[in-house]
Amino acid sequence: MRVVTPYKLVYGKACHLPIELEHKAYWALKHTNFDIQTAGNHRKVQLNELNELRDQAYENSLIYKEKTKKIHDAKIKNRVFNVGDRVLLFNSRLKIFSGKLKSRWSGPFTIAQVFPYGTVELSQNSGPNFKVNGHRIKHYFGGDIPTEVVPDLQTFPMDQ
Structure with missing residues (x-):
């Protein structure tokens, strides 16, 4: 299972740290100089990856909810009350x-x-x-x- 950062989940791409900003111009040139066909294919791949990330986030939230429910239910004491108690x-x-x-x-x-x-x-x-x-x-x-x-x-x- 891949680890997904909140930034990547929201924006669909990796976060660029301040150290990487020095190479930002080169990074921008590299991504804007795609031809139309390559850019379209790249965008389709990005959309598919975003859908996969959403599915992974949904599955992770279900796992978290199940674990939380199990912990909560374990803490509940089953008490039996009768009339007159x-x-x-x-x-x-x-x-x-x-x-x-x-x-x-x-x-x-x-x-x-x-x-x-x-x-x-x-x-x-x-x-x-x-x-x-x-x-x-x-x-x-x-x-x-x-x-x-x-x-x-x-x-x-x-x-x-």
Whole structure:
């Protein structure tokens, strides 16, 4: 398999480095002094090479996507949830607010219903039931969830 640079993929020719610019005049003369028939044949060869480069890029992107999907799927944990299980919900909105030391898991919630394809309906003590993706929850095994790991520094009285 040939290594294709991004420059060659976009422009269809090799990149000329500054060292090669000294010989640019000779290079230009060599390429412009083709006769019509030779220039036409050269252009056809270039177009065919460009199509081959596009095909290679397409195949390389498919290989990359397959490898990425395999790595992603290997990291997904297959969890089985049943009605009545206690779970914690991952709070993805916490990234927006400043709170690096706050727990990203909220809950615990109780599973009210399990739908096919990973959707789960959660119930809470105060408020209506809501549906979430099963990848956003994990099993809760008891104990209190700290809302903050370190107490808020603003609650301490200021030294005088």
